[in-house]
Amino acid sequence: MASRPRSYKAQKVIDRLGQKLNRQVVGSLAACVHCGMCTESCHYVLANPDDPTFAPAYKADRLRKLFKRHYDWTGRVLPWWVNAQSVYTDEELQELKDIVFGKCTNCRRCSVNCPMGVDFATFNRMARGLLVHVGIMPEGVAAVSKDQWEIGNQMGVLKEDYLETVEWMSDEVVDEMGDDKAAIPMDKKDVNIVYTINPREIKYDPRTIANAAKIFYAAGESWTMPSEGWDMTNFGLFSGDDDLGGAVARRVYDKVHDLNGKILVMSECGHGYRSTRCEGPNWAGYDIDFEMESSVVTMLRYIKEGRIRVDKSKNPGAFTYHDSCNFARSCGMFEEPRELLNLVTNDFREMYPNRAENYCCTGGGGAMSMAEYTPQRLKSAKVKADQLRATGAKYVVTSCHNCEDGLNDLIKHYKLDMEVTQLVNLVAEALIVDKKEAVAEVAAKAAPAAELAGYTILVVDDEPDMREFLTTVLEDNGATVLTAADGDLGLEMARTHKPDLMTLDLSMPGTDGAKVYETMRKEHDLKGIKVCVVTGKPELRKLIYDRDIQRPEGYLDKPIAEDSLLLNLRKILEVGSEKS
Amino acid sequence: MAEFDVGNGTTVEIDEDGFLQEPENWNKEVAAALGKTEGVEDLVDEHWKVVDFLREYYLEFGVAPMIRKLCKSTGFKLNKIYELFPSGPAKGACKIAGLPKPTGCV
Numbered sequence: 001m002a003s004r005p006r007s008y009k010a011q012k013v014i015d016r017l018g019q020k021l022n023r024q025v026v027g028s029l030a031a032c033v034h035c036g037m038c039t040e041s042c043h044y045v046l047a048n049p050d051d052p053t054f055a056p057a058y059k060a061d062r063l064r065k066l067f068k069r070h071y072d073w074t075g076r077v078l079p080w081w082v083n084a085q086s087v088y089t090d091e092e093l094q095e096l097k098d099i100v101f102g103k104c105t106n107c108r109r110c111s112v113n114c115p116m117g118v119d120f121a122t123f124n125r126m127a128r129g130l131l132v133h134v135g136i137m138p139e140g141v142a143a144v145s146k147d148q149w150e151i152g153n154q155m156g157v158l159k160e161d162y163l164e165t166v167e168w169m170s171d172e173v174v175d176e177m178g179d180d181k182a183a184i185p186m187d188k189k190d191v192n193i194v195y196t197i198n199p200r201e202i203k204y205d206p207r208t209i210a211n212a213a214k215i216f217y218a219a220g221e222s223w224t225m226p227s228e229g230w231d232m233t234n235f236g237l238f239s240g241d242d243d244l245g246g247a248v249a250r251r252v253y254d255k256v257h258d259l260n261g262k263i264l265v266m267s268e269c270g271h272g273y274r275s276t277r278c279e280g281p282n283w284a285g286y287d288i289d290f291e292m293e294s295s296v297v298t299m300l301r302y303i304k305e306g307r308i309r310v311d312k313s314k315n316p317g318a319f320t321y322h323d324s325c326n327f328a329r330s331c332g333m334f335e336e337p338r339e340l341l342n343l344v345t346n347d348f349r350e351m352y353p354n355r356a357e358n359y360c361c362t363g364g365g366g367a368m369s370m371a372e373y374t375p376q377r378l379k380s381a382k383v384k385a386d387q388l389r390a391t392g393a394k395y396v397v398t399s400c401h402n403c404e405d406g407l408n409d410l411i412k413h414y415k416l417d418m419e420v421t422q423l424v425n426l427v428a429e430a431l432i433v434d435k436k437e438a439v440a441e442v443a444a445k446a447a448p449a450a451e452l453a454g455y456t457i458l459v460v461d462d463e464p465d466m467r468e469f470l471t472t473v474l475e476d477n478g479a480t481v482l483t484a485a486d487g488d489l490g491l492e493m494a495r496t497h498k499p500d501l502m503t504l505d506l507s508m509p510g511t512d513g514a515k516v517y518e519t520m521r522k523e524h525d526l527k528g529i530k531v532c533v534v535t536g537k538p539e540l541r542k543l544i545y546d547r548d549i550q551r552p553e554g555y556l557d558k559p560i561a562e563d564s565l566l567l568n569l570r571k572i573l574e575v576g577s578e579k580s
Numbered sequence: 581m582a583e584f585d586v587g588n589g590t591t592v593e594i595d596e597d598g599f600l601q602e603p604e605n606w607n608k609e610v611a612a613a614l615g616k617t618e619g620v621e622d623l624v625d626e627h628w629k630v631v632d633f634l635r636e637y638y639l640e641f642g643v644a645p646m647i648r649k650l651c652k653s654t655g656f657k658l659n660k661i662y663e664l665f666p667s668g669p670a671k672g673a674c675k676i677a678g679l680p681k682p683t684g685c686v
Contacts, residue, residue: 371681374595402685
């Protein structure tokens with residue numbers, strides 16, 4: 001029997017598939033039992049319930065049949081039995097393109113909901129890469145990838161334009177702070193932090209750069225922006241092109257290495273964070289000799305370490321938080337942004353579902369660059385719009401530029417009265433800057449003795465060692481300390497002694513910390529007592545966020561360093577006394 | 581691709597994101613009509629200053645200018661641009677000036 005002719009590109013795709021198979025992909029291709037769990041987890045399916053072609057399992061089968069036909073023995077021997085099929089024409093590849101680019105944002109919500117552990121998004125990305133390899137991709141993806149390959153950043157910004165814009169922002173910050181030391185350093189060597197950004201900040205909206213600079217200045221940070229390798233976004237993640245991914249990541253790493261920077265900090269960009277922090281070292285085959293951190297973590301650290309002070313009242317209004325798929329679901333950044341948001345705003349409202357189960361902004365996976373799919377993207381955004389509306393918040397905060405634009409699009413389309421912003425803007429707005437003295441002040445802030453004198457602190461913790469540690473440190477610094485070994489006793493003592501502050505463990509036998517906290521906030525006589533949650537299991541904070549109650553004044557993770565404990569408790573107590 | 585009603589009996593082709601398909605089809609009426617889709621009810625002199633600059637720059641260089649160039653040439657502060665165009669320079673001002681959709685994460 002003469003075999004059917006196959007196009008050059010189709011043959012290349014089949015050959016390339018064989019080279020890209022790895023254990024994770026083969027496991028995912030082989031494990032699907034078509035149970036349908038993924039169906040309900042996909043925002044495209046929810047918007048198109050009668051169209052099976054949007055179901056993750058269906059989409060996966062377009063690639064799976066190819067794998068079975070050419071690489072799995074069952075399909076090679078019994079193709080009709082396992083529904084194995086090949087591809088022959090460029091038209092079929094175009095159809096595949098419309099599925100892998102147009103019907104999936106690689107958000108991985110189906111992946112975390114699959115009982116078999118099938119990571120559909122991983123091989124959807126691989127399928128994109130196969131098509132990109134033969135030049136089949138949406139025009140927007142091609143344009144952006146080209147700029148990132150050739151000019152070194154995804155928006156084709158030239159070096160002189162980049163430098164001029166940073167200088168412009170630098171001048172603005174110097175003006176505002178009234179201090180030459182607030183200038184943005186460029187290519188400074190041996191610094192603590194090298195700060196990298198998303199090109200849209202430099203090309204269209206550099207206010208975030210100025211805001212970050214203000215925060216670094218106020219913290220007295222030794223930092224710099226790099227003149228090269230400043231784009232930490234990476235279209236290789238979206239296009240599935242590992243070669244591009246590696247080249248872009250290497251550019252960033254090389255520059256940090258050359259500058260001898262200690263920490264590479266990335267501005268709030270979900271896919272950039274995932275690409276640079278998590279995937280890049282593998283794509284680039286790079287041995288990283290510095291730390292990498294999201295600016296969210298940096299800002300949170302500054303507040304916790306007392307390096308910057310903030311005033312929540314500068315950010316009035318109700319806020320909700322949208323978890324970016326790459327930042328949260330893929331990289332586990334759930335609690336840090338919430339903790340920071342609670343430190344700089346007064347009215348935080350959780351979105352449901354949230355964290356790993358949050359729905360995509362619907363603009364992810366490079367979808368913002370693919371105008372041809374915009375109508376079906378916006379249609380699929382209905383579930384996101386419903387989620388946003390239900391929070392009743394005026395502002396939605398997200399640590400991802402892609403989400404920012406995706407959310408802006410759907411807010412407009414569904415006529416929601418909401419605005420999108422990022423944590424860097426809220427922290428900068430809330431910043432209390434003692435102009436000119438700011439840099440010197442960090443050193444001068446060293447704790448004076450007996451800084452907790454006059455305060456009564458109640459320590460609630462079931463671990464005797466922890467009670468003893470806290471008691472010793474707090475008493476040494478002048479506080480009157482009471483202790484309780486379980487939640488019920490803690491509440492009773494709070495009612496009797498009315499302490500100024502309670503440190504509260506979350507995981508305790510009997511009434512757990514979250515329930516104790518709820519009582520503290522609901523009982524009239526206990527409401528005024530400040531609470532600092534102290535826990536060895538940060539994930540338990542969810543128990544508090546998920547309750548419809550005011551947030552605690554502070555959080556500390558075990559193990560606790562003595563100076564961090566004192567700084568935080570003093571800050572909590574001082575904020576209260578300033579108000580009264 | 582879709583037809584966009586300019587309101588004076590004519591239509592122009594726009595892409596799925598509402599950006600003009602052919603920059604040469606742009607005129608002041610088209611700009612005014614596109615403005616209404618981006619939260620700009622009436623284009624006043626200050627808007628035109630931005631729009632005209634964007635257009636001239638695009639026709640000369642084939643790309644949208646950096647926000648730095650826009651502010652420098654028009655003399656507007658950054659925040660002023662956002663006041664004039666609530667959806668921002670990329671999606672708002674560029675669309676009204678008849679530029680194609682900017683590429684990348686916007």
